[in-house]
Amino acid sequence: MRLAEALRAIGQLAGERKMSVHLLCGCMPLHLGTFIHAHLALRFADTYIDLRTGLFGDLEGNLQRAYQNGGDGAIVVIEWSDLDPRLGFRASAGWRNETLDDIVAQVHDKSRSLDARLLELSKKMPVAVAAPSIELPPMSYLPPSQAGHFELRLNAILAGFLERMAGHDGIRLVSGATLAMASPPNTRHDVRMDLHAGFPYTLPHADALAEASVQCLFPSPPKKGIITDLDQTLWNGILGDVGVDGVSWSLEGKSQAHALYQQVLASLADSGILVAVASKNDPDLVNAALQRPDILLPPSQIFPIEVSWGVKSEAVGRVFETWNIGADSVVFVDDSPMELAEVAEKYPGIECLRFPPDDPAAVVALLWQLRARFGKNEVLEEDRLRLNSIRASAAPRQENAAGTAADFLSRIEAKVTLEAAGADPRAFELVNKTNQFNLNGARYTEVEWKALSRRPGAFLATISYEDRFGPLGRIAVLGGYKENDLCYVDVWVMSCRAFSRQIEFQSVRQLFEKTGAFEIRFRFKPTDRNGPLRSFFARFFPTGSSVEGELHLRSDDFERLCPPLFHQVHDQWTISEKN
Amino acid sequence: MDNIREKLSRCFALAFPKLDPSQYATASAQNMSEWDSIAQLTLLTLIGEEFGREIDFEEFEGATSFEALERALQVQ
Numbered sequence: 001m002r003l004a005e006a007l008r009a010i011g012q013l014a015g016e017r018k019m020s021v022h023l024l025c026g027c028m029p030l031h032l033g034t035f036i037h038a039h040l041a042l043r044f045a046d047t048y049i050d051l052r053t054g055l056f057g058d059l060e061g062n063l064q065r066a067y068q069n070g071g072d073g074a075i076v077v078i079e080w081s082d083l084d085p086r087l088g089f090r091a092s093a094g095w096r097n098e099t100l101d102d103i104v105a106q107v108h109d110k111s112r113s114l115d116a117r118l119l120e121l122s123k124k125m126p127v128a129v130a131a132p133s134i135e136l137p138p139m140s141y142l143p144p145s146q147a148g149h150f151e152l153r154l155n156a157i158l159a160g161f162l163e164r165m166a167g168h169d170g171i172r173l174v175s176g177a178t179l180a181m182a183s184p185p186n187t188r189h190d191v192r193m194d195l196h197a198g199f200p201y202t203l204p205h206a207d208a209l210a211e212a213s214v215q216c217l218f219p220s221p222p223k224k225g226i227i228t229d230l231d232q233t234l235w236n237g238i239l240g241d242v243g244v245d246g247v248s249w250s251l252e253g254k255s256q257a258h259a260l261y262q263q264v265l266a267s268l269a270d271s272g273i274l275v276a277v278a279s280k281n282d283p284d285l286v287n288a289a290l291q292r293p294d295i296l297l298p299p300s301q302i303f304p305i306e307v308s309w310g311v312k313s314e315a316v317g318r319v320f321e322t323w324n325i326g327a328d329s330v331v332f333v334d335d336s337p338m339e340l341a342e343v344a345e346k347y348p349g350i351e352c353l354r355f356p357p358d359d360p361a362a363v364v365a366l367l368w369q370l371r372a373r374f375g376k377n378e379v380l381e382e383d384r385l386r387l388n389s390i391r392a393s394a395a396p397r398q399e400n401a402a403g404t405a406a407d408f409l410s411r412i413e414a415k416v417t418l419e420a421a422g423a424d425p426r427a428f429e430l431v432n433k434t435n436q437f438n439l440n441g442a443r444y445t446e447v448e449w450k451a452l453s454r455r456p457g458a459f460l461a462t463i464s465y466e467d468r469f470g471p472l473g474r475i476a477v478l479g480g481y482k483e484n485d486l487c488y489v490d491v492w493v494m495s496c497r498a499f500s501r502q503i504e505f506q507s508v509r510q511l512f513e514k515t516g517a518f519e520i521r522f523r524f525k526p527t528d529r530n531g532p533l534r535s536f537f538a539r540f541f542p543t544g545s546s547v548e549g550e551l552h553l554r555s556d557d558f559e560r561l562c563p564p565l566f567h568q569v570h571d572q573w574t575i576s577e578k579n
Numbered sequence: 580m581d582n583i584r585e586k587l588s589r590c591f592a593l594a595f596p597k598l599d600p601s602q603y604a605t606a607s608a609q610n611m612s613e614w615d616s617i618a619q620l621t622l623l624t625l626i627g628e629e630f631g632r633e634i635d636f637e638e639f640e641g642a643t644s645f646e647a648l649e650r651a652l653q654v655q
């Protein structure tokens with residue numbers, strides 16, 4: 001991004017929602033602030049962002065002031081000169097050999113005091129920390145080709161500091177490796193600008209550092225599923241031509257790039273990403289190939305496996321139906337540009353990526369791209385359950401076809417468990433990634449999310465579900481506040497995996513019972529994606545569920561229109577009396 | 580010359596988004612409170628991008644009006 005583009009992006013900032021983000025550094029924020037502001041504007045299109053900066057040369061003081069002032073997040077950019085000014089290019093305190101030990105001691109002490117400040121700040125808001133990205137000055141007596149004790153000790157102190165930071169909730173570290181890919185180290189330092197104005201970064205580096213920091217502080221919601229082709233993608237070779245033993249993914253077969261791809265897919269599946277196959281192939285041959293003992297992505301991690309000779313987009317469509325998620329949450333990987341184009345045309349929201357079978361370097365770049373699309377901060381229990389629950393959902397659909405829905409639901413031993421959400425990261429994750437059954441499409445920062453629970457009369461519950469086909473885990477979040485006999489709901493989402501089990505009805509019934517309210521007021525907003533939520537509301541509000549506003553549902557009306565429910569309810573949810 | 584003025588105006592539009600374009604010609608650090616040292620650096624960096632030149636900040640240090648900047652760019 002050029003500076004002019006960044007300023008244009010900032011100029012377009014608008015929105016009712018407001019966020020304040022701190023940029024905390026010891027240098028002049030100057031263009032780094034502009035680029036961070038611009039990347040925040042691109043990340044939060046509907047939000048007015050107030051970017052706050054601190055005082056020149058006072059990183060620690062800036063951290064302290066940000067803690068006192070509060071905010072929605074902080075980006076902390078550290079340079080060596082913040083750890084000891086003698087490590088910068090603007091100081092003239094001497095690079096004599098006898099000062100080196102003292103500099104190391106100073107860096108050690110400074111890193112310890114930054115520890116405490118960062119930890120304190122992270123209790124109030126999420127913090128992204130960028131480690132020094134400008135090289136050390138030429139102060140050691142050793143030739144630059146040789147790594148010396150002084151430099152190694154400084155790097156060891158820095159590594160220890162960063163490792164301690166990485167262990168804290170609420171602190172995320174900007175990846176130095178990823179930053180180096182976007183901004184090579186020897187292109188980062190603008191010496192002239194550093195000496196002239198105290199701003200050490202070249203424009204391209206300021207942009208890369210800003211982009212990485214914003215992505216680290218406010219990661220984009222990860223995609224949910226990946227659909228892969230087989231021939232020349234998951235493995236090398238055309239299965240129909242070379243047979244089950246002829247396809248390969250190994251060094252010996254000169255097809256290691258496919259092994260790398262399989263390993264990444266297996267790792268993604270481990271973290272709850274859905275993996276499916278869409279391939280024009282012979283189903284029996286595919287089944288046999290996937291059973292090979294050397295496969296690195298076992299068939300147990302793939303569902304569904306859509307193999308036929310039909311059009312590729314139809315196979316992809318069947319995967320969407322099974323997963324019940326939108327195309328814009330999915331990546332499709334195929335070696336054929338024609339297949340990619342055909343799928344992209346049918347499903348404009350899907351991200352289509354080409355697997356380049358003859359270019360291992362491009363395959364590795366693709367793998368990094370996949371990590372970027374699917375990366376998440378933590379792997380939860382629900383991530384482990386997801387694939388099995390989708391597999392299990394296919395069974396009820398088939399069984400259900402024989403009888404009425406009510407009859408079927410009465411026989412599946414469904415259990416619904418309500419619990420206070422507290423600081424449950426799953427609740428935060430669900431609210432920020434659910435589109436279809438979502439009351440109003442609102443997304444929250446961590447600070448906004450915590451603030452919801454501090455409102456007078458506030459409640460926030462997670463809802464878990466299981467039946468004889470298996471557990472779905474925590475699949476819904478319900479939140480709001482109670483005021484006299486009224487209950488206001490402004491957070492309500494449910495995973496698409498939990499549809500058609502009447503959990504939404506049971507949730508409302510439990511909310512009435514729990515709060516004793518005679519009326520629930522839903523803060524509803526239609527979005528492009530929340531059709532399933534609107535369908536639910538249409539039962540109670542036949543004419544009013546298409547425009548933004550408050551929908552009022554009385555308990556007697558609810559019970560009159562509610563279908564028979566068969567869930568066994570485990571209520572572990574206590575609404576705090578102090579609220 | 581018109582080309583320089585047009586490009587310089589584009590830089591002003593970004594550096595001083597609240598300034599009415601009719602006032603660019605008479606704009607200077609003396610009559611604009613928002614034209615401080617940070618704005619000067621931003622403006623010079625935008626000029627560097629717009630004109631595809633590496634700007635020597637010291638050389639442009641005294642160029643703190645539209646007119647002075649236009650003159651300095653004509654000389655270079």
